Amino acid sequence: MTKYTGKQMAFVFGAFTIPxxxxxxxxWPRSRDELEATGATQDDKEYMPxxxxxxxxxxxxxxxxxxxxxxxxxxxxxxxxEFYPQGNSASKPKRAAEMFVTNISDPVxxxxxxxxxxxxxxxxxxxxxxxxx
Amino acid sequence: MIGNKxxxxxxxxRVWSNKHRKYFEAGEVIDLSHASNADIAAVVASGAIVEYxxxxxxxxxxxxxxSSKENQP
Numbered sequence: 001m002t003k004y005t006g007k008q009m010a011f012v013f014g015a016f017t018i019p020x021x022x023x024x025x026x027x028w029p030r031s032r033d034e035l036e037a038t039g040a041t042q043d044d045k046e047y048m049p050x051x052x053x054x055x056x057x058x059x060x061x062x063x064x065x066x067x068x069x070x071x072x073x074x075x076x077x078x079x080x081x082e083f084y085p086q087g088n089s090a091s092k093p094k095r096a097a098e099m100f101v102t103n104i105s106d107p108v109x110x111x112x113x114x115x116x117x118x119x120x121x122x123x124x125x126x127x128x129x130x131x132x133x
Numbered sequence: 134m135i136g137n138k139x140x141x142x143x144x145x146x147r148v149w150s151n152k153h154r155k156y157f158e159a160g161e162v163i164d165l166s167h168a169s170n171a172d173i174a175a176v177v178a179s180g181a182i183v184e185y186x187x188x189x190x191x192x193x194x195x196x197x198x199x200s201s202k203e204n205q206p
Contacts, residue, residue, distance in 0.1 A: 090168070091175035094149050129149040129156055130181035133168035 008087030011058060013099075013120075014079035016071035022060045024115070026083055028095060030054040030126065054122035056081065056099060062106045062116040069106060072118045076101050081120060090133050097126045138166040138173070140182040148181050 011018045011026055033050035062068060078100035086092040103119040140163050142148050148157040157163045162185050165173050176182050 088151070090172035091179040091181070096149075127147070127156070129147040130176065130179055132148045132150045132157075132163065132165065132176050132182070133152060133172040 004086055010084040010088050012082040013071060025059040027057045028083060054126060056120045058118040060116050062114040068116055072101050072104050074101050074104055078123060088131060090131055092131050094129045094131050095126060098123045139164055139185040141185040143180055143183055146181045
């Protein structure tokens with residue numbers, strides 16, 4: 001088993017690639033709904049697996065030119081998101097899905113670098129693949 | 134050393150090609166002639182692709198009645 005860091009990670013949303021040095025973290029949690037099916041005489045709860053859902057949260061440094069905010073406005077249309085947790089290079093994993101922005105936040109503080117946080121809703125299936133040149 | 138540049142996507146895997154700008158599904162043949170041996174080796178090592186050999190046509194059989202050297206006087 002080989003551990004890895006996110007030093008080379010990359011995120012693309014539609015035609016926009018988050019600039020090198022601006023991406024700080026990406027979290028792409030996936031959930032599955034559960035349906036309780038417990039009935040009379042059962043002492044242990046019973047569940048049935050149900051539908052899947054996912055969101056994606058991007059943390060980064062905002063840019064003075066406003067290009068990142070412009071690409072991820074709350075009104076931006078749904079588009080294809082591509083996440084390369086180990087970078088876009090041969091043999092590395094890739095995750096992709098259609099997604100739309102549900103929240104964007106970029107609080108400005110007088111003595112701190114301005115961060116930006118974008119939350120997206122994954123719409124539909126997540127496609128897992130391996131990058132080839 | 135990898136000499137053949139045609140590969141098949143391994144069962145249960147999917148490959149994204151930056152060159153072709155498309156996904157290749159399990160069982161599909163992908164042409165990586167444009168790629169370096171190092172990059173190809175890395176993808177092979179990941180288990181996502183395996184070398185693919187095109188089926189070679191069968192050799193033409195000698196027509197019956199041809200005399201071999203052993204049969205020559």
